[in-house]
Amino acid sequence: MINVALLSVIRRWHLRDGMSIREISRRTGLSRNTVRKYLTSGVVEPKYPARTVANKLDAFASKPEGWLKSEAKKGRKQRRNTRQLFNDLVVLGFEGSYDRVAAFARNWRQNQHEATKTTGRGAFVPLTFAPGEAFQFDWSEDWAVICGERTKLQVAQFKLAHSRAFLLRAYPLQTHEMLFDAHNHAFRVLGGVPQRGIFDNMRTAVDKIKKGKARDVNMRFQVMVNHFVFEAEFCNPASGWEKGQIEKNVQDSRHRLWQVAPVFENLEDLNAWLERRCIELWSELRHPQRREFTIRELWEQERGTLMAAPSAFDGFVEHTKRVSPTCLVHFDRNRYSVPATFANRPISLRVYADRLVMATEGQEIAQHERYFDGRHDGGKTIYDWRHYLAVLQRKPGALRNGAPFLELPEGFKRLQALLGKRVGGDREMVEILALVMHHDEQAVLAAVELALESGMPSKLHILNLLGRLTEVAPPAPAHTPRHLALSVEPQANVIRYDNLREVRHAA
Secondary structure, eight states: OOOHHHHHHHHIIIIISOOOHHHHHHHHOOOHHHHHHHHHHTOSSOOOOOOOOOOTTGGGTHHHHHHHHHHHTSOGGGSOOHHHHHHHHHHTTOOSOHHHHHHHHHHHHHHHHHHHTOOOTTOOOOOOOOTTSEEEEEEEEEEEEETTEEEEEEEEEEEETTTOOEEEEEESOOOHHHHHHHHHHHHHHHTSBOSEEEEOOOTTTEEEEOSTTOEEEOHHHHHHHHHHTOEEEEOOTTOGGGGHHHHHHHHHHHHHTGGGOOOBSSHHHHHHHHHHHHHHHHHHSBOSSOTTSBHHHHHHHHHTTSBOOOSOOOOOEEEEEEOOTTSEEEETTEEEEOOGGGTTSEEEEEEOSSEEEEEETTEEEEEEEOOOOTTOSSOOEEOOGGGGHHHHHHOTTHHHHOGGGGGOOHHHHHHHHHHTTSTTHHHHHHHHHGGGGTSOHHHHHHHHHHHHHHTOOOHHHHHHHHHHHHOOOOOOOOOOOGGGSOSSOOOOOTHHHHTTOSSOOOO
16 A cells, blocks of 8 residues: 555656556556556545454354344343343453443444434533523532631522623531522522522422423422512423533632632621622623624613512421420521420421521411531530529529520629529529519610629619619600790699589588
């Protein structure tokens, strides 16, 4: 087989210079038949014959082909993968490599696509969206340093499909209340609600995947959708390309945000930084398809097509809990106190993204900031000492070693140390603490501080000081307009009534 350069010389000598085949054969050392073949065939590039190499799979070729045909008729999760097919061939005596089997399966699938005019999973249709038509949502897992500790976060990511304006918000968990809170913040920042929301089949939204696009949607998620008035659309299983914009946003945010994120004191600071940085990036980034515009410029055009966001969705998840004899409610491995009057009774626990609200008969009875601990240990107990005042009035001795009272304000602790040395001091201290049930706590604490400064702290002294601090100022004197002033002042003289009587009786 001659190379391209020699073929070019042969054709030039014969066709341009008129050299005979005999002379070309003499100069090149090729036979005249070879020279004649390349000149008469019109070949301008030599073709090498296809190389056929016998391999160890040839003796078993019918087996994997039959297996691949049968597996193609099964569901995706029920199919055997290429590694399993290779292991089955080894059992039959195949001694070749896995790569040979993988190449055979790859070529077989490609031939099937060509024969049926279909395509594999690597081809997609580009999508376009009208202004205000849709947003895409997805969760991602990322890391940030909070309070000096590297923390894993669940990040809610939103993106408007037309302008590509995006927002990230971090949470400890991927639960309903976190999802609802993320939508409240997203529609606030994005300036309104699009017509559709595109989601994957997350458990907080879909209870059951049915045939085609049919879904059993979670009731609480559907309530949120009804509140914001948009249509929820769910992708096909394992079809992330149906919301490819937000999938790419997850990847881009790693180097745009997380790799340059500073250290934060708490989760609130992190989310404030994320919101501020996302809005800044809208002005810095060009739209990927319309390069003449920034994301912010297109967002300002799209904002007018969005429906105005209604009031924030009250996105809580409600549980029924029974209060323990120690006035505690257990949730997510932690314990939270409630007023002692509800001990041993069922209550309603409303779980929000950042707080817990306890209620009964529609009335709120307690509220706590939600505590998260990723260490999965015994959990933490969060007390409010005010919840135990009703118990203290019956058991004042519990004040000395009661766990909830370790968190008393400093002024109360100093007063307790002084009164604890007196006979009946525990009872007196309990009665002073009970004042916060009827007066503002800061006013009671101020009275205690004044009593401590005087050197004579006692219940009566503190009541006196509290009365002065909370005394209502007398109303300012009323100034009567001149035209309303009385010309004759009324007299307090009851004898005038006797003059009206016709007959006067003896007293």
